[in-house]
Amino acid sequence: MIHLLSVIDKIRKKSWISIAAILFCTVVVASPAITSSLTDDSPEKKKAEVDPKTKLLGIDGARHLLDRTVFGGSPESLNEYAKKTRKEAVDQLLSTLRVDAVTPLPSWSQKTPAEVRKLRNQNRAAFGKKRRQWENELRIWWTRELLSSPSPLTERLVLLWHGHFTSEMQKVRSPHAMLKQNNLFRTHAAGDYNKLLHAVALDPAMILYLDTHKSKKGSPNENFARELFELFGLGEGHYTERDIKEAASAFTGYSINPETGNARLIPRQHDSRRKTVLGRTGNFKAPDIVDSVLSKKACSEWIAQKFWKEFVSPTPDEKVVSKWAAQFRLSKLSIRSLLETILLSETFWSQEYRGALIKSPVDLVIGSLRRLNMSEVPAGLALRSISRLGQNLFDPPNVAGWPGGTDWIDATTLLNRRRFISEQLPTGMIYLVRSKPTKTEEKQKDSENPEADAESMNPDGMMNPKMGESMSDDAMQKERPQRLRNREMRRLRPQASARLEQLFQQFRQLFMSDTDAWIDWWLPLKPVTDADHDSIGFGRLKDVLLDPTFQLK
Amino acid sequence: MTLDRRAFLHLGGASFVPWLIPGVELWAMNEDSTDKSTIGARLQDRILILVELQGGNDGLNTVVPFRDERYQQLRPKIGLKPKNIIDLGSHLGINSALAPLTKAWEDGDACWILGLGYPKPNRSHFRSIEIWETGSDSDEEITDGWLARMLKDHSDSRRAADGIVIGGGDTGPLFGDDLRVLNMDDPEDFSKQARTVPEVAQGKDARKALEHLIEVQKDIKKAAGIIDEKIKSGPDHGVRFPDTRFGRRCSVAADLITSGVPCPVIKLSIGGFDTHSDQLNKHSRLLAELSGGLAALRQALLTTGIWDRTLISTYSEFGRRARENGSQGTDHGTAAPHLLLGGAVKGGFSGRYPDLGKLNKDDLVHTTDYRRLYATIEQKWFELSPRDDVARGAKPLEILKTAAKSPKSNSGK
Numbered sequence: 001m002i003h004l005l006s007v008i009d010k011i012r013k014k015s016w017i018s019i020a021a022i023l024f025c026t027v028v029v030a031s032p033a034i035t036s037s038l039t040d041d042s043p044e045k046k047k048a049e050v051d052p053k054t055k056l057l058g059i060d061g062a063r064h065l066l067d068r069t070v071f072g073g074s075p076e077s078l079n080e081y082a083k084k085t086r087k088e089a090v091d092q093l094l095s096t097l098r099v100d101a102v103t104p105l106p107s108w109s110q111k112t113p114a115e116v117r118k119l120r121n122q123n124r125a126a127f128g129k130k131r132r133q134w135e136n137e138l139r140i141w142w143t144r145e146l147l148s149s150p151s152p153l154t155e156r157l158v159l160l161w162h163g164h165f166t167s168e169m170q171k172v173r174s175p176h177a178m179l180k181q182n183n184l185f186r187t188h189a190a191g192d193y194n195k196l197l198h199a200v201a202l203d204p205a206m207i208l209y210l211d212t213h214k215s216k217k218g219s220p221n222e223n224f225a226r227e228l229f230e231l232f233g234l235g236e237g238h239y240t241e242r243d244i245k246e247a248a249s250a251f252t253g254y255s256i257n258p259e260t261g262n263a264r265l266i267p268r269q270h271d272s273r274r275k276t277v278l279g280r281t282g283n284f285k286a287p288d289i290v291d292s293v294l295s296k297k298a299c300s301e302w303i304a305q306k307f308w309k310e311f312v313s314p315t316p317d318e319k320v321v322s323k324w325a326a327q328f329r330l331s332k333l334s335i336r337s338l339l340e341t342i343l344l345s346e347t348f349w350s351q352e353y354r355g356a357l358i359k360s361p362v363d364l365v366i367g368s369l370r371r372l373n374m375s376e377v378p379a380g381l382a383l384r385s386i387s388r389l390g391q392n393l394f395d396p397p398n399v400a401g402w403p404g405g406t407d408w409i410d411a412t413t414l415l416n417r418r419r420f421i422s423e424q425l426p427t428g429m430i431y432l433v434r435s436k437p438t439k440t441e442e443k444q445k446d447s448e449n450p451e452a453d454a455e456s457m458n459p460d461g462m463m464n465p466k467m468g469e470s471m472s473d474d475a476m477q478k479e480r481p482q483r484l485r486n487r488e489m490r491r492l493r494p495q496a497s498a499r500l501e502q503l504f505q506q507f508r509q510l511f512m513s514d515t516d517a518w519i520d521w522w523l524p525l526k527p528v529t530d531a532d533h534d535s536i537g538f539g540r541l542k543d544v545l546l547d548p549t550f551q552l553k
Numbered sequence: 554m555t556l557d558r559r560a561f562l563h564l565g566g567a568s569f570v571p572w573l574i575p576g577v578e579l580w581a582m583n584e585d586s587t588d589k590s591t592i593g594a595r596l597q598d599r600i601l602i603l604v605e606l607q608g609g610n611d612g613l614n615t616v617v618p619f620r621d622e623r624y625q626q627l628r629p630k631i632g633l634k635p636k637n638i639i640d641l642g643s644h645l646g647i648n649s650a651l652a653p654l655t656k657a658w659e660d661g662d663a664c665w666i667l668g669l670g671y672p673k674p675n676r677s678h679f680r681s682i683e684i685w686e687t688g689s690d691s692d693e694e695i696t697d698g699w700l701a702r703m704l705k706d707h708s709d710s711r712r713a714a715d716g717i718v719i720g721g722g723d724t725g726p727l728f729g730d731d732l733r734v735l736n737m738d739d740p741e742d743f744s745k746q747a748r749t750v751p752e753v754a755q756g757k758d759a760r761k762a763l764e765h766l767i768e769v770q771k772d773i774k775k776a777a778g779i780i781d782e783k784i785k786s787g788p789d790h791g792v793r794f795p796d797t798r799f800g801r802r803c804s805v806a807a808d809l810i811t812s813g814v815p816c817p818v819i820k821l822s823i824g825g826f827d828t829h830s831d832q833l834n835k836h837s838r839l840l841a842e843l844s845g846g847l848a849a850l851r852q853a854l855l856t857t858g859i860w861d862r863t864l865i866s867t868y869s870e871f872g873r874r875a876r877e878n879g880s881q882g883t884d885h886g887t888a889a890p891h892l893l894l895g896g897a898v899k900g901g902f903s904g905r906y907p908d909l910g911k912l913n914k915d916d917l918v919h920t921t922d923y924r925r926l927y928a929t930i931e932q933k934w935f936e937l938s939p940r941d942d943v944a945r946g947a948k949p950l951e952i953l954k955t956a957a958k959s960p961k962s963n964s965g966k
Contacts, residue, residue, distance in 0.1 A: 170677065405762070409769050410733075410769060411714070411773050411776065412724065414769050414773065418749065418750065548753065551766055552766075
């Protein structure tokens with residue numbers, strides 16, 4: 001028995017120190033024939049400096065990029081990215097960005113505000129029930145999009161904005177408004193921060209969440225103005241209490257038009273006096289205040305810092321952040337350009353920050369399922385796992401969003417994370433086997449048919465949306481996992497195990513069963529636990545996933 | 554047995570004596586057994602069991618002001634009939650589904666705190682339970698639970714955990730940084746899970762994130778180690794628990810406590826109290842499940858001599874609307890009575906029942922701030938010096954026996 005640790009140690013030394021070894025990993029994947037000629041690296045090769053612009057990412061680099069931007073990559077995408085330079089990889093990633101979702105909207109989303117109001121007035125208790133059902137369907141809808149989107153980077157950004165411009169559905173109490181907000185984040189995900197902040201300020205869910213609709217001339221409510229400065233746009237220390245009071249009066253008189261569900265200004269409820277906010281004076285209305293925020297240097301720095309924490313580490317390096325912020329301003333606050341700056345920076349690729357971030361529940365659950373090509377599990381199953389780990393989509397704990405980082409992990413959530421890997425992933429596979437038996441399983445023979453298998457698990461096969469169409473009740477039903485009977489579980493378990501086994505072998509093949517190079521694909525750091533080298537098959541993969549470093553990215 | 558609420562009037566005299574006579578302070582504090590050396594000591598030998606009644610328990614059909622004619626007017630369809638009420642005196646009775654707790658009441662181990670609530674009540678499940686669990690005012694947002702803040706300065710590495718949540722549910726009042734809280738269905742399953750957690754030597758260049766993960770893994774291993782050992786050598790309390798969901802949770806709590814697992818707080822929950830329609834049967838069933846489990850738990854703790862060191866308290870996000878709705882149920886309301894059980898509890902009623910003649914839009918107006926219960930737990934039960942951010946200045950209630958017995962931990966292990 002050899003300890004995994006020592007084996008990995010060797011590989012790490014190669015692939016981390018020597019650029020040649022990174023090439024080696026890549027080439028191994030592409031062509032086993034050349035492997036032997038490359039394995040005996042000379043010391044010169046190890047020291048050779050290669051311009052990062054022409055250097056290929058290799059497995060380790062590809063994993064790093066995909067872990068941080070798209071919840072982790074499937075073996076196929078990993079191999080694809082491993083063969084790209086940084087620039088090529090980042091270009092490719094950014095080219096996937098979208099402004100809309102591919103998952104058909106829940107059917108209730110077509111109801112007009114008037115129709116919803118009518119339902120509510122007919123029977124409040126029944127409507128309450130209905131609303132909760134819609135809220136749940138909304139969560140399922142987004143989870144499906146997270147699982148199946150051809151641009152997980154877009155969804156990663158939607159999640160980022162959802163945590164930044166928080167609104168809690170339990171307060172907003174309108175799944176329609178929350179859906180609209182979610183789509184707003186998608187429209188502007190990597191767009192123009194100017195437009196995003198303007199849209200957020202008059203977004204109906206935000207208006208309801210931060211009480212803008214209650215803010216009237218004579219009795220202004222400061223809730224939104226405060227958070228606009230403190231959390232959304234500037235950060236503490238860049239405004240005064242007086243600025244908040246003055247800004248609050250500019251936000252008076254906005255409410256939601258009951259016919260359209262959009263924001264509107266009722267002039268007689270608006271305080272139209274002259275206000276002085278952030279050093280400017282005028283008859284400000286809401287958009288003027290937003291413009292004032294956007295004009296501040298602190299705004300670009302606040303967002304650059306936010307992105308550092310999202311994509312690099314918990315502790316921003318101010319020098320680098322202000323450089324990014326300057327670039328961000330030059331680009332007229334283009335989010336896409338900020339993202340590009342970061343992903344192409346030496347900082348992002350620095351070994352110093354590898355594994356410095358703790359995966360959020362969405363990272364872990366969506367990431368694991370996507371990487372294992374298990375995106376077709378019922379979305380409700382994934383959703384349940386995510387919330388069990390402490391992240392309730394559409395309901396961040398408070399206006400500051402999810403604190404993230406080490407707060408994700410305590411004794412309870414860590415055990416639940418382990419349970420997700422050792423129990424819920426295999427259970428997910430049981431659901432997959434049940435809903436979509438492969439040809440092999442149908443025939444109950446010829447267990448070696450990975451191609452058919454791979455095809456049947458192709459996530460593209462399932463999501464074939466036509467925009468404008470809504471999700472049928474049937475489709476929604478499929479996303480809600482029924483409880484399986486023990487007998488059925490027992491019956492399907494062997495097939496599920498076989499399928500996991502097959503997956504594992506596929507992965508191994510991709511890496512030409514070369515030592516343990518494939519572990520680079522899973523873990524950002526050297527594993528800290530010893531694993532049984534002799535254990536084979538999915539059990540082996542599970543050991544790797546249960547290593548604490550798998551919780552990092 | 555009945556007790557007049559006046560018997561519980563707070564006699565505040567003792568607390569200001571030390572202020573008047575310089576030099577007496579130390580003596581007085583010693584007398585009070587709250588000098589520095591013993592602060593936190595009660596966290597070692599006393600246990601708090603919190604029982605969350607999820608969904609908002611209907612207080613009016615739990616402790617019933619049945620002699621008040623307005624009760625039947627508010628509840629024409631779902632008002633309890635005399636045959637379904639156990640008269641406890643003071644014009645109050647309890648739902649007969651709580652019969653299993655009659656013995657505790659007769660022995661003077663049960664206290665109903667009446668009219669618990671807070672000003673400007675919120676009627677959302679989420680928000681109101683957040684208020685109860687954080688100890689916040691209606692219009693302020695606090696993240697950490699009130700118990701997390703109480704325990705903040707009293708960490709103790711000998712504990713298996715600072716709190717154990719049994720049978721799912723949020724950590725709620727125990728939510729907070731640096732607190733070791735475990736969530737388990739039963740100790741065996743927990744140990745089984747924990748056993749799969751590998752031992753990890755700290756890495757040399759461990760990043761903060763990795764360090765934290767390894768630290769938490771160690772916590773889990775340690776807790777499982779202590780629990781394993783204690784449970785193995787624990788005494789047999791010989792009590793059969795009801796085969797209900799809540800009964801099984803109580804049984805797990807009994808196992809942990811009687812075997813001496815060191816942990817000051819255990820949280821249990823029982824769901825289903827959101828009785829908007831056809832509530833009579835549902836509610837009785839729930840109260841029967843609740844009282845059956847608690848009665849068995851009491852029996853197990855009495856048998857093993859731990860009852861005097863145990864305090865059980867229920868809580869819920871809100872009571873329900875005094876006036877029944879059109880579906881023979883009740884909607885979200887405000888104040889409600891809560892039950893305190895334990896060998897050190899002064900039996901009876903505490904506080905005043907909200908006046909059915911002075912409703913606020915069909916809702917009861919609270920008579921006792923819920924944080925007085927927290928002050929009692931902090932200052933009287935665990936004998937900690939009050940923190941500003943736990944009970945927020947609320948005064949403790951006089952609902953525990955003054956000379957509460959605090960025998961040293963008799964488990965010896």
